[in-house]
Amino acid sequence: MSRLVFSGISKNFGAIQALNDVSLSIEPGEVLGLMGDNGAGKSTLVKIIAGNFRPSTGELSIDGKSVVFHRPIDAQREGVEMVYQDLALADNLSAASNVFLGREPLRRFGPIRYIDYKRMNTVSADLFKQLKSETRPRQLVRRMSGGQRQAVAIARTLLSEPKIVMMDEPTAAISVRQVAEVLDLIRRLRDRGISVILISHRMPDIFSVSDKIAVLRRGRLVCHKLVGASSPEEVTGLITGAIDAA
Amino acid sequence: MTTLDEIINNSRHDSWFARLKNLQVFWVFIAAVLACLALSLMTDAFTSERNLFNVARNFAFVAIIAIGMTAVIASGGIDLSVGSNVVLSAMVISVAMSGGMGFWLSAGLALGAALLVGLLNGILIAYAGMPAFVVTLGSLSAARSLAMVLSDNKMIWEFGPDHGRLLWIGGGSTFGLPHPLYVLCVLTVVMSLVFRWTRWGQHLFAIGGNENAAVLAGIPVRRLKVSIYMFSAMTAGLAGILMAGWLGSVTTNLGQGMELTVIAAAVIGGANLAGGEGNALGAVVGALLIEVIRNSLILLGISTFWQGMFIGTFIIVAVAFDRFRNMRR
Numbered sequence: 001m002s003r004l005v006f007s008g009i010s011k012n013f014g015a016i017q018a019l020n021d022v023s024l025s026i027e028p029g030e031v032l033g034l035m036g037d038n039g040a041g042k043s044t045l046v047k048i049i050a051g052n053f054r055p056s057t058g059e060l061s062i063d064g065k066s067v068v069f070h071r072p073i074d075a076q077r078e079g080v081e082m083v084y085q086d087l088a089l090a091d092n093l094s095a096a097s098n099v100f101l102g103r104e105p106l107r108r109f110g111p112i113r114y115i116d117y118k119r120m121n122t123v124s125a126d127l128f129k130q131l132k133s134e135t136r137p138r139q140l141v142r143r144m145s146g147g148q149r150q151a152v153a154i155a156r157t158l159l160s161e162p163k164i165v166m167m168d169e170p171t172a173a174i175s176v177r178q179v180a181e182v183l184d185l186i187r188r189l190r191d192r193g194i195s196v197i198l199i200s201h202r203m204p205d206i207f208s209v210s211d212k213i214a215v216l217r218r219g220r221l222v223c224h225k226l227v228g229a230s231s232p233e234e235v236t237g238l239i240t241g242a243i244d245a246a
Numbered sequence: 247m248t249t250l251d252e253i254i255n256n257s258r259h260d261s262w263f264a265r266l267k268n269l270q271v272f273w274v275f276i277a278a279v280l281a282c283l284a285l286s287l288m289t290d291a292f293t294s295e296r297n298l299f300n301v302a303r304n305f306a307f308v309a310i311i312a313i314g315m316t317a318v319i320a321s322g323g324i325d326l327s328v329g330s331n332v333v334l335s336a337m338v339i340s341v342a343m344s345g346g347m348g349f350w351l352s353a354g355l356a357l358g359a360a361l362l363v364g365l366l367n368g369i370l371i372a373y374a375g376m377p378a379f380v381v382t383l384g385s386l387s388a389a390r391s392l393a394m395v396l397s398d399n400k401m402i403w404e405f406g407p408d409h410g411r412l413l414w415i416g417g418g419s420t421f422g423l424p425h426p427l428y429v430l431c432v433l434t435v436v437m438s439l440v441f442r443w444t445r446w447g448q449h450l451f452a453i454g455g456n457e458n459a460a461v462l463a464g465i466p467v468r469r470l471k472v473s474i475y476m477f478s479a480m481t482a483g484l485a486g487i488l489m490a491g492w493l494g495s496v497t498t499n500l501g502q503g504m505e506l507t508v509i510a511a512a513v514i515g516g517a518n519l520a521g522g523e524g525n526a527l528g529a530v531v532g533a534l535l536i537e538v539i540r541n542s543l544i545l546l547g548i549s550t551f552w553q554g555m556f557i558g559t560f561i562i563v564a565v566a567f568d569r570f571r572n573m574r575r
Contacts, residue, residue, distance in 0.1 A: 090451070093455055
């Protein structure tokens with residue numbers, strides 16, 4: 001059974017057709033590389049999955065169950081997590097505090113409830129270990145490399161045992177070595193059976209880590225196939241419109 | 247840049263002395279101690295019991311509000327209305343008490359008035375999305391005006407049946423220490439714990455660090471902001487009540503320009519005006535340093551007109567210090 005199925009999803013904002021009859025599916029433990037030029041509809045698609053927008057027509061289902069998201073929290077309850085492009089981390093707090101931000105575990109001491117830092121540190125240390133990242137829970141995010149920041153943002157999503165993790169340009173603006181680190185993080189998510197939707201402009205990243213590739217152009221899905229059956233040249237052609245569809 | 251460098255860097259930071267050295271509180275405290283030492287050598291008056299008592303009491307008022315200000319600044323905001331909130335609270339309690347009301351009820355009213363100003367500040371900033379600077383600048387003007395209306399701009403020095411109690415609470419002492427100092431100590435300890443160990447404290451710093459991240463993490467940012475401005479207003483109201491008791495009379499120019507001293511104390515103590523940093527103890531030490539400097543000017547016979555120059559220089563030096571530290575990072 002597919003993890004996530006889009007059937008005939010369209011979205012229009014007034015007269016603007018942002019998505020036009022998009023149907024695609026993702027399996028558990030699969031990485032989908034989502035590509036397209038600016039304004040092709042990638043972010044609209046992502047925002048529909050994340051619960052920011054509701055589709056104008058069409059249906060979304062997770063694990064065979066039809067779902068309707070009214071707010072982002074509805075999507076989170078169904079196991080959809082989002083890693084934002086700017087990572088949405090508080091620089092002045094530690095890695096552990098960021099992982100647990102808004103979900104801090106509490107302990108009771110009589111009538112007083114206080115934050116359980118010990119638990120936060122052990123749980124996040126464990127998450128970083130699973131991700132094979134050299135990030136220490138007590139380290140301030142401000143002092144971290146781009147790859148470590150990604151690890152913190154991803155560890156955040158793992159806290160709620162997600163089914164689908166969406167990543168928006170995770171490899172933009174970081175060094176080559178850190179890109180490799182982030183791609184490894186994505187593979188670890190995949191190995192845990194999590195479906196990953198990776199949005200990127202960087203062709204090598206998509207081809208090295210994705211199982212399937214989807215290309216949007218002007219709101220239409222022009223390609224949805226296994227990475228092995230495609231090539232960077234073809235995808236470039238699809239994005240720009242030199243190739244009509246594949 | 248590289249991870250190796252960072253590991254080396256961090257292991258160096260981990261030694262407790264190195265960490266202490268990086269703490270602004272530490273340096274400010276050293277500065278305050280040095281100033282005290284210099285003063286006790288240069289003048290006989292500084293170490294006199296009477297003078298130390300005065301210093302301890304005077305700095306307590308600023309320090310109490312500076313703790314509230316630290317919460318606001320750490321969350322990325324600013325509260326310019328605290329000075330006016332002091333006079334509003336002091337005026338409410340004195341008008342109520344001179345009208346025959348008891349101390350506790352009047353104190354409740356005074357705090358209520360201050361909290362109301364904080365609530366209004368918070369709602370306009372958090373829900374209407376207006377800049378904190380502008381909103382609190384407006385309430386700075388409005389609250390003082392309200393205090394003038396309330397008192398008809400007259401001095402009040404009769405506090406009704408509980409007169410003695412008010413004077414004792416604000417101006418009295420127990421075991422040789424002035425009462426405001428006790429209030430300050432309790433507030434410092436409680437707020438140090440709250441900042442570090444509660445969700446409210448953590449989320450406050452998260453908002454100051456990256457408000458967008460806090461919103462995305464599902465933190466009720468707006469409600470939290472309102473509570474932060476109310477907390478700041480409450481510290482100002484508390485100081486107003488204590489100051490009314492200390493002075494034994496309340497005029498409408500009480501607390502005028504106090505917001506600058508308070509902000510200076512918080513910033514000198516390590517609160518980052520860009521948000522995300524600050525601590526209660528730092529605010530207290532910052533206030534102490536300012537009071538020691540002020541006191542020294544008087545004792546050394548230097549015109550008090552120089553006071554503003556010193557405080558202003560201190561703010562700039564504190565911010566420059568912070569800049570410098572961040573550059574090295």
